[in-house]
Amino acid sequence: MNWQATLNARGRKLPFIGKSWFQIGKELRPKIDRIILEDSKIPDAAVQDKAAFPWIEKLEARWQDIRDEAVRIRAEDIPSLGDISFDHGRIAADRRWRAFFLKGYGYRMEANAKRAPITAALLEKVPGLVTANFSVLEAGGHIPRHWGMTKGMLTYHLALKAPSDREKCRMHLEEGETTHVLHWDEGQSFLFDDMFNHEVWNETDEDRYILLIQVKRPCRWRGNAIQNLFLKGVRHSRFVQDIRKAIDDSASKVAA
Numbered sequence: 001m002n003w004q005a006t007l008n009a010r011g012r013k014l015p016f017i018g019k020s021w022f023q024i025g026k027e028l029r030p031k032i033d034r035i036i037l038e039d040s041k042i043p044d045a046a047v048q049d050k051a052a053f054p055w056i057e058k059l060e061a062r063w064q065d066i067r068d069e070a071v072r073i074r075a076e077d078i079p080s081l082g083d084i085s086f087d088h089g090r091i092a093a094d095r096r097w098r099a100f101f102l103k104g105y106g107y108r109m110e111a112n113a114k115r116a117p118i119t120a121a122l123l124e125k126v127p128g129l130v131t132a133n134f135s136v137l138e139a140g141g142h143i144p145r146h147w148g149m150t151k152g153m154l155t156y157h158l159a160l161k162a163p164s165d166r167e168k169c170r171m172h173l174e175e176g177e178t179t180h181v182l183h184w185d186e187g188q189s190f191l192f193d194d195m196f197n198h199e200v201w202n203e204t205d206e207d208r209y210i211l212l213i214q215v216k217r218p219c220r221w222r223g224n225a226i227q228n229l230f231l232k233g234v235r236h237s238r239f240v241q242d243i244r245k246a247i248d249d250s251a252s253k254v255a256a
Contacts, residue, residue, distance in 0.1 A: 032230055033151040033195070039223025040151075046175035046196040047182075048154060052218075055126045056189060059158055059211070062122060063187045067160035069116040070134040070209050073100060078136055084246035085239075096141035096202075099212075100134040101247055105235040109247055119211065128216035130231060134160075135212040137169075137202045148194035149234070152227040153214045155194040159184035161209035168203040184208060 037044055042052060050056045059066070078100040082092035101109050102120055113120035116134070123132050130153055137143065148155065162184040163169045173180040174197040182190060192198075202208050216227055234240060 029150060032226055035226050036151045036217060036219060036223045039220040039226075041218040041220065044151075044193070046173050046178075046193055047180055048191040048193065050189070050191055053191065053215075056156070056191065058125070059122060060187060060189055062118070063158060063160065065118045066116075066122070066158065066211055067186075067209065069119050070100070070136075070160050070211070073115055073134065075136045075138060075207055078134060079246070085243050091144055091146045093144075094142050096138035097143055098136040098138065100136075101243070102132045102134075103129065104131040104133075104243065105231060105240050107235075107240070107244060109244075112247065123213070126213065126215065128218070130214040130216060132211070132213045135210050137200060137208045139163075139202060139205045139207055141200075141202045141208075143200040145197055145199040147197050150227075150230060151193070151195050152217050152219075152223075152230060153194070154191055154217055156189060156191045156211075156213040156215065157184065158189040158211040158213075159186050159208075160211060161207065162186050163202065163204035163206035163208060165204050165206075169201065169206075169208050171198055171200045173198045184210060 042048060075098055078098040080092065080095040081097050081099040082095055084099070085092065100112060100116075102112050102116060103109065103123055108120075119134075123129060126132075135157075166183045166185065169184060171182045173182060173192055180192075182192075216224075216231075219227060
């Protein structure tokens with residue numbers, strides 16, 4: 001059984017339907033995304049205007065404090081994303097992509113938050129936050145071309161520690177015939193829609209550290225209600241529960 005078939009087979013199946021919440025959500029996603037875009041308060045653009053999100057300026061102002069916490073935890077204590085999330089299997093096959101989760105789908109990762117108290121406190125003030133983690137792409141790492149889960153979320157990157165050769169550490173973000181080439185500059189950030197295809201390379205001998213946040217897309221009431229319902233389903237899915245268990249197991253090993 002290949003990875004995709006195994007993914008579809010996972011999780012409890014609903015009676016009479018024979019499908020998991022994950023599968024149902026995946027099939028309904030095009031309709032859900034269409035409603036969300038109809039009710040979106042911001043344009044359907046790959047790169048978003050940071051000025052529309054006042055909380056970004058507050059995070060950038062504290063980037064050095066956030067960086068110090070991330071670097072103090074160190075890449076060796078940050079697990080590979082592929083080791084804590086089977087569902088990320090294809091894009092996280094390169095174990096040089098690491099993720100230290102602080103919050104996700106309404107769950108606060110208490111053990112991890114205690115190791116980064118300043119960052120954890122700042123995250124509590126980010127409206128519409130869905131997930132947050134320190135994301136490390138180690139020297140030579142590569143994240144293959146992919147897209148995200150839903151138009152209902154936007155992804156934010158705050159650069160904490162970036163390779164000096166910025167041209168060799170980059171993300172390609174496709175928007176129609178245009179490819180945005182994005183780089184990480186320490187203390188700077190950008191916000192993008194990860195439903196546009198994107199691919200990441202770190203072709204340097206230095207690690208890249210960022211604070212990666214996913215937030216809800218600003219929508220009017222109908223789109224917001226659909227977002228909340230979709231994210232509630234994801235919160236209770238095996239996708240999230242498996243990650244929670246893996247994070248707890250990882251934290252226990254570090255504590256021991």
